[in-house]
Amino acid sequence: MAQIQLAGISKSFDKTEVIRKTELEIEDGSFCVFVGPSGCGKSTLLRIIAGLETASAGEVRIDRKAVNDVDPSDRGIAMVFQSYALYPHMNVRENMGFGLRMGGTPKAEIAARVTRAAEILQITQLLDRRPAQLSGGQRQRVAIGRAIVRDPKVFLFDEPLSNLDAELRVQMRVEISKLHKSLGTTMIYVTHDQTEAMTMADKIVVMRAGVIEQAGAPLELYTNPDNAFVAGFLGSPRMNFFKARMAADGENVATLPDGQKVPLPALANPPQPGEELLLGVRPEHMDSARADARLTLPVDVIEHLGTTNFVYATGPAGETVVVEKRDHADATSHVHCMIEVTNMRVFALTGARLR
Ligand SMILES: Nc1ncnc2c1ncn2[C@@H]1O[C@H](COP(=O)(O)OP(=O)(O)OP(=O)(O)O)[C@@H](O)[C@H]1O
Numbered sequence: 081m082a083q084i085q086l087a088g089i090s091k092s093f094d095k096t097e098v099i100r101k102t103e104l105e106i107e108d109g110s111f112c113v114f115v116g117p118s119g120c121g122k123s124t125l126l127r128i129i130a131g132l133e134t135a136s137a138g139e140v141r142i143d144r145k146a147v148n149d150v151d152p153s154d155r156g157i158a159m160v161f162q163s164y165a166l167y168p169h170m171n172v173r174e175n176m177g178f179g180l181r182m183g184g185t186p187k188a189e190i191a192a193r194v195t196r197a198a199e200i201l202q203i204t205q206l207l208d209r210r211p212a213q214l215s216g217g218q219r220q221r222v223a224i225g226r227a228i229v230r231d232p233k234v235f236l237f238d239e240p241l242s243n244l245d246a247e248l249r250v251q252m253r254v255e256i257s258k259l260h261k262s263l264g265t266t267m268i269y270v271t272h273d274q275t276e277a278m279t280m281a282d283k284i285v286v287m288r289a290g291v292i293e294q295a296g297a298p299l300e301l302y303t304n305p306d307n308a309f310v311a312g313f314l315g316s317p318r319m320n321f322f323k324a325r326m327a328a329d330g331e332n333v334a335t336l337p338d339g340q341k342v343p344l345p346a347l348a349n350p351p352q353p354g355e356e357l358l359l360g361v362r363p364e365h366m367d368s369a370r371a372d373a374r375l376t377l378p379v380d381v382i383e384h385l386g387t388t389n390f391v392y393a394t395g396p397a398g399e400t401v402v403v404e405k406r407d408h409a410d411a412t413s414h415v416h417c418m419i420e421v422t423n424m425r426v427f428a429l430t431g432a433r434l435r
Pocket residue numbers: 093094098116117118119120121122123124125272
């Protein structure tokens with residue numbers, strides 16, 4: 081197990097800075113997920129930790145020792161790639177033991193480690209097959225097995241599930257979480273899928289354009305986002321944002337574009353009178369008896385999911401999603417959206433959270 085620190089890490093490719101002065105601490109034994117839109121720098125940061133990419137500035141520390149000059153193979157790290165990267169001419173047993181064989185581990189030791197890893201991943205019956213004779217999910221297990229046999233201090237996963245179909249993704253997600261529980265090893269996992277991040281992580285690191293927007297426990301980020309980007313990125317369907325204008329007379333009330341007034345939660349640093357704001361309300365906080373403001377919106381589409389319905393309507397700020405628990409949604413052409421003020425998040429137009 082190992083603790084990882086990134087101290088002032090920056091990275092440029094041909095003068096373009098893709099990672100900017102990153103500070104991060106990943107606790108020993110934790111499951112840390114880097115999440116963010118395509119191109120935000122998640123894989124680059126992971127590759128810097130692995131030593132596959134050199135940082136332009138800053139220090140990578142493993143267990144408080146700088147490893148910038150340590151070879152990838154000597155960092156005690158094993159990486160699992162999206163592409164699996166299995167050797168097609170070798171069977172599963174040989175693929176899993178290959179790295180150890182190259183490192184000069186005795187044959188008997190390799191055999192014992194491969195057997196144990198295969199048992200953990202329940203692929204013992206596949207050990208004599210070649211990659212072409214395996215399904216996508218089985219190949220992914222072999223790739224993880226190859227990492228396990230190395231008994232690393234840290235596992236790095238780069239979008240390991242993106243080649244799998246939706247059902248298998250969910251299954252493998254649970255398996256990787258179980259693996260983390262049973263091994264207790266530090267894991268860092270890159271994905272652009274916010275559901276994977278929310279369900280797997282002890283700590284989520286939300287990135288945008290080479291910068292960490294916020295890092296913390298999933299529920300902390302979900303309920304207490306620092307800015308509108310994090311608030312909008314985590315959660316499905318995503319948070320609704322309404323443009324509104326703070327009252328000019330000092331009252332703690334904002335006006336929506338359609339003229340309706342919405343009371344605001346008490347804020348330690350309230351907005352300026354007349355300031356334009358973004359009010360963020362999650363879909364599940366728009367169908368409640370404890371509502372403080374009511375919007376009646378024309379319904380565009382209703383998605384029936386069994387116990388709940390997602391109702392898509394057009395609100396004063398564009399598309400609005402409401403989670404309806406009751407089953408009357410399809411009988412109406414309009415939906416009544418209730419805004420719970422205690423669960424509303426208020427942002428400046430810059431996206432910064434007002435608290
Ligand atoms: N070897 C390279 N040379 C030049 N630019 C690169 C190189 N590798 C990555 N980049 C650029 O760095 C930025 C970050 O890329 P990176 O692959 O880390 O993003 P990502 O968040 O992992 O994206 P994705 O989810 O699409 O994989 C991108 O703009 C990418 O084009």
